[in-house]
Amino acid sequence: MIHSSHAALVEEVAKAPDEPRKTLSDGTQIFPGHREIDPRNGQQLGYVVLAEEERAKGFVRPVRHSYRHLKCGGVTTMGQTLAETYARDPYFYSGTFCCHCRAHFPVGEDGGFVWAGTNEKVGT
Ligand SMILES: [Zn+2]
Numbered sequence: 351m352i353h354s355s356h357a358a359l360v361e362e363v364a365k366a367p368d369e370p371r372k373t374l375s376d377g378t379q380i381f382p383g384h385r386e387i388d389p390r391n392g393q394q395l396g397y398v399v400l401a402e403e404e405r406a407k408g409f410v411r412p413v414r415h416s417y418r419h420l421k422c423g424g425v426t427t428m429g430q431t432l433a434e435t436y437a438r439d440p441y442f443y444s445g446t447f448c449c450h451c452r453a454h455f456p457v458g459e460d461g462g463f464v465w466a467g468t469n470e471k472v473g474t
Contacts, residue, residue, distance in 0.1 A: 371401035400435045400442065409434070409438055411436065418466050419463065420462045420463065422450050424451070425466050441458075444457065445474075448463075458472075458473040
């Protein structure tokens with residue numbers, strides 16, 4: 351018997367066969383509902399990253415762990431697999447979390463985050 355969440359994931363993969371493999375930030379399988387917000391901290395239940403073998407192909411940016419939210423000035427630090435995913439593909443994420451605002455906001459050229467200690471926008 352095929353578990354329903356597994357069937358959904360297979361369907362997602364089948365739609366984009368050339369997409370690099372992805373996991374959650376702790377290396378576990380992506381589950382439906384991982385984007386749901388945990389009311390305790392405002393974060394998603396899970397964050398998608400590029401799989402280990404994709405990150406191992408090389409970085410196009412430095413691996414940076416902390417970024418500053420321009421609106422509040424707060425610095426957020428993320429884990430290694432997320433930092434490496436940004437370094438492998440700077441355009442992977444459309445938004446990111448501010449632990450001071452406890453909310454997600456867009457990244458990119460028009461986004462509200464810079465890498466800590468720089469003026470370089472996150473997601474560029
Ligand atoms: Zn903020």
